């Protein structure tokens with residue numbers, strides 16, 4: 478097998494799943510279930526002029542570039558959401574290669590695909606929260622289900638312990654609750670809810686809502702402890718930096734709420750891909 482063929486196939490497949498996610502995100506309405514499939518049937522059409530799209534107008538990213546981001550019939554600008562979600566989904570399908578470990582082949586492949594499912598949920602959660610300031614319960618429950626999947630995989634493969642099973646690596650040993658994988662993930666869920674709940678009480682619900690609380694619980698169960706604490710800390714740092722930027726730019730008045738869900742998702746990604754390096758840097762500076 479030609480080595481680059483696998484990533485190329487994965488990426489192309491991801492682009493196609495991405496165009497499906499675009500439809501899921503655009504046709505979401507708060508009053509019905511996020512997974513109600515009825516509104517997903519029917520052929521894709523221009524949101525502006527209603528013209529049914531031909532197959533060559535449905536090619537992920539390519540059609541957007543060829544048409545220079547406009548509808549072929551009415552020339553209305555197409556949302557940048559289309560190529561962004563498609564490209565991100567393409568990247569998501571490359572992540573099993575990132576998690577692949579030749580010494581734990583089967584386990585690392587299972588873990589890789591579990592995270593693909595989680596990342597797809599992250600993407601839809603961030604997009605729906607961005608548009609509607611709502612995080613659908615179904616998606617939080619999906620993350621909880623993946624949390625059970627992680628517990629099962631770690632128990633079957635014995636990959637949980639004081640120094641493993643956390644994106645904080647050996648730093649996880651500093652935070653406790655690492656003798657039992659099930660206890661660890663339940664503690665993660667409870668502490669996630671308590672942290673965000675405390676902030677909602679202190680800020681009287683101006684910064685975050687019940688959706689963020691449920692997301693923190695679901696992610697706490699998926700990531701366990703201390704990952705959920707670190708993840709939320711990264712989310713608050715990123716959210717504050719963005720908040721200050723917005724106020725300085727006066728793009729929004731202070732009373733306008735900014736959806737926090739996307740920052741929680743970014744916090745999760747920061748933990749997963751940079752957590753260990755950032756902790757390493759922190760302890761090298763402050764100890």
Ligand SMILES: [Zn+2]
Pocket residue numbers: 523524525526527528548549550551552553
């Ligand atoms: Zn049109």
